[in-house]
Amino acid sequence: MTASTRLIDGFHLVVEALKANDVATMYGIVGIPITDLARVAQASGIRYIGFRQEASAGNAAAAAGFLTGRPGVCLTTSGPGFLNGLPALANATANCFPMIQISGSSNRALVDLHRGDYQDIDQLDAARPFVKEAYRIGRVEDIGRGVARAIRTAVSGRPGGVYLDIPGEVLGQAMDASAGAETVWRVVDPAPRQLPAPEAVEHALRVLAQARRPLIVLGKGAAYAQADNVIREFVETTGIPFLPMSMAKGLLPDAHPQSAAAARSLAIARADVVLLVGARLNWLLGHGDSPQWSADAKFVQVDIAPSEFDSNQPIAAPLAGDIGSVMSALRDGVAAHPLTVPTEWTDELAERAARNDAKMRERLAEDPHPMRFYNALGAIRAVLEENPDVYVVNEGANALDLARNVIGMAVPRHRLDTGTWGVMGIGMGYAIGAAVETGRPVVAIEGDSAFGFSGMEIETICRYRLPVTVVILNNGGVYRGDESPSGTDPAPTVLSARAHHELIAEAFGGKGYHVTTPVELRSALSAAIGSRTPSIIDCELDPAAGVESGHLANLNPTSAAKPGKVSAGG
Numbered sequence: 001m002t003a004s005t006r007l008i009d010g011f012h013l014v015v016e017a018l019k020a021n022d023v024a025t026m027y028g029i030v031g032i033p034i035t036d037l038a039r040v041a042q043a044s045g046i047r048y049i050g051f052r053q054e055a056s057a058g059n060a061a062a063a064a065g066f067l068t069g070r071p072g073v074c075l076t077t078s079g080p081g082f083l084n085g086l087p088a089l090a091n092a093t094a095n096c097f098p099m100i101q102i103s104g105s106s107n108r109a110l111v112d113l114h115r116g117d118y119q120d121i122d123q124l125d126a127a128r129p130f131v132k133e134a135y136r137i138g139r140v141e142d143i144g145r146g147v148a149r150a151i152r153t154a155v156s157g158r159p160g161g162v163y164l165d166i167p168g169e170v171l172g173q174a175m176d177a178s179a180g181a182e183t184v185w186r187v188v189d190p191a192p193r194q195l196p197a198p199e200a201v202e203h204a205l206r207v208l209a210q211a212r213r214p215l216i217v218l219g220k221g222a223a224y225a226q227a228d229n230v231i232r233e234f235v236e237t238t239g240i241p242f243l244p245m246s247m248a249k250g251l252l253p254d255a256h257p258q259s260a261a262a263a264r265s266l267a268i269a270r271a272d273v274v275l276l277v278g279a280r281l282n283w284l285l286g287h288g289d290s291p292q293w294s295a296d297a298k299f300v301q302v303d304i305a306p307s308e309f310d311s312n313q314p315i316a317a318p319l320a321g322d323i324g325s326v327m328s329a330l331r332d333g334v335a336a337h338p339l340t341v342p343t344e345w346t347d348e349l350a351e352r353a354a355r356n357d358a359k360m361r362e363r364l365a366e367d368p369h370p371m372r373f374y375n376a377l378g379a380i381r382a383v384l385e386e387n388p389d390v391y392v393v394n395e396g397a398n399a400l401d402l403a404r405n406v407i408g409m410a411v412p413r414h415r416l417d418t419g420t421w422g423v424m425g426i427g428m429g430y431a432i433g434a435a436v437e438t439g440r441p442v443v444a445i446e447g448d449s450a451f452g453f454s455g456m457e458i459e460t461i462c463r464y465r466l467p468v469t470v471v472i473l474n475n476g477g478v479y480r481g482d483e484s485p486s487g488t489d490p491a492p493t494v495l496s497a498r499a500h501h502e503l504i505a506e507a508f509g510g511k512g513y514h515v516t517t518p519v520e521l522r523s524a525l526s527a528a529i530g531s532r533t534p535s536i537i538d539c540e541l542d543p544a545a546g547v548e549s550g551h552l553a554n555l556n557p558t559s560a561a562k563p564g565k566v567s568a569g570g
């Protein structure tokens with residue numbers, strides 16, 4: 001090597017590889033051995049957003065993946081930092097969101113002989129069961145390849161989470177700069193279209209044409225696919241009623257005349273042919289089982305992952321391919337297989353929807369003191385109707401179940417929630433990801449318990465001056481806050497009923513509001529969205545409002561020995 005040879009180290013090569021693939025933002029927490037990676041990234045134009053807990057950084061990256069269709073990138077330190085980030089990567093994988101967790105790791109020679117290194121964990125093996133793929137880069141000259149492989153794997157086929165392990169010693173290695181530049185490449189067409197077989201399309205259209213009570217179920221895969229126009233064209237030309245899963249709300253507006261959302265149970269119970277578009281027949285859809293579904297319902301399923309078919313019910317017409325391509329083929333083919341949707345079916349749904357809608361309006365209009373969930377949500381709904389392009393993040397038990405029904409969405413990919421796992425703790429990470437990626441205002445509708453899982457990220461929201469408003473539906477407990485204890489400590493479900501969460505925002509320079517009526521809530525929320533100032537609105541609810549486990553009470557095993565009934569030795 002001559003004295004004039006320029007060198008490049010692992011830190012710079014990782015950044016070059018990410019930039020070559022248009023990664024514009026990284027979410028993370030610095031520490032050994034990746035602090036310089038964040039510095040180099042920031043210095044070379046990648047935006048670095050630093051968090052207070054890695055799971056939130058990971059959740060922000062996952063939200064970025066869902067919203068943009070490109071992998072969100074999360075950066076973690078070795079050992080515990082890596083472990084903190086892993087649940088978010090696992091959750092992204094469960095939700096089919098593309099995401100990459102890049103983690104520094106400890107010295108391989110020490111870890112593999114269990115010699116006891118700083119924060120030593122075999123991170124690659126630890127990550128493997130929870131992710132779509134896990135890779136380790138062992139040499140500086142493999143950094144470009146490792147990043148390319150991670151990107152390709154995260155977005156192609158069924159999207160998911162990829163773990164990319166980079167030991168500290170690899171980041172510190174150097175190589176000739178021009179040779180290094182040749183090791184980095186840009187992934188061509190990272191998520192190639194996958195066309196369905198023409199005969200599969202023909203068959204699916206024939207099955208649909210036999211339907212007397214057809215139904216389309218749109219899932220978050222359909223939202224993710226960014227095939228909004230073709231999906232709308234197919235729905236509208238066929239006239240088939242549709243039902244959006246929670247994160248597909250807004251793909252077609254909830255106020256669309258073909259929406260069966262307000263008659264959900266009836267639509268599911270009575271449909272005879274169901275077209276699933278980017279929605280799995282998992283627990284969220286009762287596994288397709290009767291009596292929730294009609295026992296002789298036939299399913300047509302559009303999915304990029306063929307192994308999804310028959311996972312719960314026989315799929316009469318599987319359509320393997322990307323949603324854009326499959327829905328285009330269905331739209332083009334429908335002329336040759338005219339579908340008529342009997343008016344008895346649409347009338348039946350419309351009648352039930354009108355009845356349910358009237359009931360909902362009645363509940364929203366009540367004005368009890370203290371306020372309950374519906375009354376608070378009625379106020380939020382009114383403000384969001386005036387601001388349809390605000391992003392909505394939603395988590396909690398009652399706060400989730402009720403907001404999902406009450407808050408209509410008019411624009412695609414504007415709702416992010418607890419998703420496939422129904423997991424708590426995504427709130428602030430998703431809100432930050434949505435605000436950073438889109439620059440638009442975000443409203444996070446949070447149960448007070450759910451908020452606690454990521455609440456310290458309010459500091460992150462304030463530090464980056466993000467236009468995020470957190471509305472805390474505060475009934476002082478997990479599910480509700482009015483349970484009496486059996487002993488001297490608070491009951492297991494009870495939190496601080498009179499907490500003033502708004503003061504947390506004020507502690508970091510944001511704005512706090514404390515409201516006790518729907519009128520106050522409406523005015524605070526309009527002001528907070530309009531100002532684009534980081535804000536918390538603490539809504540004081542009746543601690544007796546809310547039901548245990550929200551809509552999922554049926555998933556709770558009942559205790560054979562309830563407190564008070566415990567037998568000796570039990």
Ligand code: ADP
Nearest residue numbers: 158219220221225245278279280303304322323
């Ligand atoms: P929901 O919870 O809203 O019902 P799911 O997460 O269960 O939705 O289902 C999403 C499905 O969408 C997954 O099975 C996934 O493989 C599929 N999917 C994701 N992206 C695409 C795409 N571009 N084309 C086709 N299918 C997709």
